[in-house]
Structure formats: C-alpha cells, structure tokens
Amino acid sequence: MNPFNLTKPCDEWTGALTSKGYGNVRYEGENWLVHRLEWYKHNGPIPKGKIIRHLCNNKKCREIEHLACGTYMDNSADQKLHGSPVGRIGNSPREARIADLLEGKLTVPQIAAKHQTSRGAIHKLRKTLEPR
Numbered sequence: 793m794n795p796f797n798l799t800k801p802c803d804e805w806t807g808a809l810t811s812k813g814y815g816n817v818r819y820e821g822e823n824w825l826v827h828r829l830e831w832y833k834h835n836g837p838i839p840k841g842k843i844i845r846h847l848c849n850n851k852k853c854r855e856i857e858h859l860a861c862g863t864y865m866d867n868s869a870d871q872k873l874h875g876s877p878v879g880r881i882g883n884s885p886r887e888a889r890i891a892d893l894l895e896g897k898l899t900v901p902q903i904a905a906k907h908q909t910s911r912g913a914i915h916k917l918r919k920t921l922e923p924r
C-alpha cells in the first residue's frame with residue numbers, strides 16, 4: 793500500500809535499533825533516532841512538539857522522501873490509512889489527551905482531571921509519545 797505515491801524505495805537502516813524498532817545512532821555526542829537525524833540534516837532543528845513521521849510506515853527507513861514533520865494526530869491518521877491497529881492511538885478522547893499533553897499548558901494531574909481518567913493513565917500515555 794502506497795498512499796503517498798512515494799517514488800523511491802525505502803532506505804532501511806541496518807545498524808542498531810531501539811527497543812521500539814527505530815534506528816539508533818550516535819551523532820555529535822548525542823543519541824539520535826536515525827529518521828529524526830536524517831530529517832534534521834536536511835531541514836534543520838525539529839520544531840518542539842513535532843515528530844518525524846514515516847510516510848512509508850517503515851520504522852527503519854531513513855529515505856528523506858518518506859519522512860515528514862508532523863503531529864501525533866497526523867501520525868494516527870497515517871496509521872488508519874495504513875491499516876495498522878489504531879486502538880492504541882487514534883480514538884478521539886485519546887487524541888484530546890495527547891493534544892493536551894503536547895501543548896504542555898496543563899500538568900498531568902490537570903489533564904487527568906479534565907479527561908476524568910487516572911494520573912497513571914496520562915503518565916502512561918505520555919511515555920508512548922516520544923519513541924526513545
């Protein structure tokens with residue numbers, strides 16, 4: 793399935809991977825996810841709160857044409873498009889919590905209260921946000 797009309801094949805990273813399956817590399821003394829580093833080299837610093845998405849849905853891919861800067865909301869839309877399980881990310885109450893977390897204006901207890909859920913659930917959600 794190729795919903796973005798990608799013209800180039802995936803350029804798969806063959807080095808070390810994180811526990812989540814993303815390419816992992818050291819660059820200028822820091823640990824980077826390979827796809828984020830690739831995007832950074834082409835486009836400069838990644839805006840705060842933004843993620844680098846794989847349009848090809850291949851976590852190991854570092855082909856710049858397949859990478860796009862976006863939000864978690866975009867990412868979950870991609871996952872729906874790709875037919876990946878969306879139960880974990882994607883239903884709208886969850887997206888609202890993610891949006892609040894990414895906005896950074898509310899504390900975890902405030903977000904938990906606003907969405908009538910536990911602090912633990914919000915902490916857990918926050919952990920899923922950054923693939924590190």
Ligand SMILES: [Zn+2]
Nearest residue numbers: 802848853858
């Ligand atoms: Zn790719």
